[in-house]
Amino acid sequence: MKNNFTYDYIIVGGGIVGLSIAYKLQKKYPNLTICLLEKEKKLSFHQSGRNSGVIHSGLYYEPNSLRAKNCVNGRKQLVEFSKFHNLNYEITGKIVVATNQDELSRVKGIYERGKLNGLNGIRIIDSHEIKEIEPHIQGIKGIWVPQSGIIDYSEVCNKFAELIKKINPKSSIITNSEVISFTKGIDCKIFTRNESFLSKNLIFCGGLFSDRLAKIDKVNKNMRIVGFRGDYFKLNDSAKKKIRNLVYPIPNPKFPFLGVHFTRMVDGSVECGPNAVFTFKREGYGKLDFNFKDTYDALSYQGTWKLFFKNWKFGLNEYRRAFSKKLFLKELKKLCPKLKISDLSPGRSGVRAIALLPNGEVFDDFKIIKNNRSIHILNAPSPAATSCLSIADHVINLIEN
Ligand SMILES: Cc1cc2nc3c(=O)[nH]c(=O)nc-3n(C[C@H](O)[C@H](O)[C@H](O)COP(=O)(O)OP(=O)(O)OC[C@H]3O[C@@H](n4cnc5c(N)ncnc54)[C@H](O)[C@@H]3O)c2cc1C
Known part of the structure; x- marks a missing residue:
């Protein structure tokens, strides 16, 4: 079906990045x-609805990087937005x-990075203070970060969608609409499996498929997305009291992951994870999921x-560890030694889009x-959910300039 109406903007991708850009653009x-x-039947079906639900502080990121700046600014905006909309x-x-001892040697560096990123009130704590904050956690030293929090990112996404339609009823959010190609003539013409749409401008926020959408537009020949699945376990009701809030290990700087951590979710459950396993299907949430094209793309790339x-x-x-609850528990016990295998039940999974260079x-x-x-959000790893409103400002700046 052909739609003759010409939109000002078509945004591809109903994750938190696409929705926040649409919301801020519409609001301004x-x-x-x-x-x-x-493309899915509901919004936030992939990374944005399958993450740890943490409002990140901005502790870890290289000062002045886009991640550092947008995380700190985005966190403040996200908290204000959430407060305002209840x-x-x-x-x-x-x-x-x-x-x-190895992790101990990295505590000061992370703390100083947090300070450089403007985190007031963070402080280095000793084993006694760790116990006061989290009585079941054991550590030599740690960092207390008062700015971090928890949120339901799917709820945030749905609120963005609701507000966009409220501000301009002529705007639309269409699910079940996978974009397969587009052309740029007087107007841009975008084709889904069953329909075509016209627009003056395009913004691509395809998450795990950002590289493929960019390839159609002949940008980014240098970076490929590979998926890393993260599995979670849940603490059973009787064990939930072992974790009060958020407990993270000191991350290994060699890897782009924060390490398995404990997270109290907004619904009161406690999750532990995620691990980080190369996946043979970009949007595959099962341990044995496989997709030929995704696997070929990843394994034919020298960077992988x-x-x-x-x-x-x-x-x-x-x-x-992905196949052994016992090994997963062993990792968790480094932080929470009294945890037992019977405390854990299998939980959900998410897949992170990791951008690899050659x-x-x-x-x-x-x-x-x-x-x-057109604008392409080519790489929006964690903390992009926390940063979404600031990323939207960045994109609007690009448009205006
Ligand atoms: C396990 C895990 C834990 C994380 N924890 C946190 C956390 O605690 N805090 C935090 O800030 N960040 C966290 N992140 C990162 C954060 O979730 C992501 O950075 C963020 O969700 C990226 O949003 P996005 O909109 O770019 O991608 P997505 O949410 O993946 O959205 C992209 C959307 O584009 C759609 N799409 C793709 N191709 C097409 C097409 N051709 N046509 C139409 N639609 C298309 C997809 O269906 C999808 O809905 C985590 C991520 C994971 C996976």
Whole structure:
């Protein structure tokens, strides 16, 4: 079916990044007509609805990087937005805990980075203070971060969608609409499986498929997305009291993951995870999921093999842990020694979009590219959910300039 109406903007992708950009653009320019196209039957079906639900503080990121700036600014905006719209969130604070000498040597560096990123009130804590904050957690030293919190990102996404339609009823959010190609003539023409749409401008926020959408537009020949699945376990009701809020390990700087952590969710449940396992299907949430194209794309790319060779030991351990509750527990027990196998039940999974460079390095900042009448959010890893409103400002700036 052909639609003759020409929108001002078509945004591809109904995750938190696409929705926040649509919301902020609509709020600033209420007369703009925006159409958001999402391939799934509901919004926030992938990364945005399958994450840890943590409002990140901005502790870990390279000062002045896009991640550092947008996380700090985005967190403040997200909290204000959630307060104003009465969404379910809580600023709980978190502890980041060192459990061995190697981690201990990294505590000060992370603390100083947090200070440089403007986190007032963070402080280094000793084992007694760790116990006062989280009585069941054991560590040599740690960092108390008062700014961190918890939220339901799917609720945030639905609120953005509701507000967009309220501000301009001519704008639309269409699910079950997978974009398969587009052309740029006088207007941009975008094709889904069953329909075509016209628009003056395009914004692509395809998450795990950002590289493929960019390829159609002939941008980004250098970066490929590979999926890393993260599995969670849940603490059973009788064990939930072992965790009050948020407990993280000191991250290993060699890897782009924060390590398995404990998270109290806004619904009161407590999750532990996620691990980080290379997946053979970008949007595959089962341990044995496989997709030929995704696997071919990943394994025919030199960056993937370079990453594997450099980190084979880490990768192997993560794989073993994905299939063994006992090994998962062993990792968790480093932080919470009294945890028992009977405390854990299998939980959900999410897949992170990891942007790999040809040399096997992970590109660890946000990457946003402007092309002729289109903008691509090429890389929006964690903390993009926390940062979404600030990322939207960044994109609007690109449009205005
Ligand atoms: C396990 C895990 C834990 C995380 N924890 C946190 C956390 O605690 N805090 C935090 O801030 N961040 C966290 N993150 C990161 C955060 O969730 C992501 O950075 C963020 O959700 C990215 O949003 P997005 O909109 O770019 O991607 P997505 O949410 O993946 O959305 C992209 C959307 O585009 C759609 N799409 C793709 N291709 C097409 C197409 N051709 N046509 C139409 N639609 C298309 C997809 O269906 C999808 O809905 C975590 C991520 C994971 C996976």
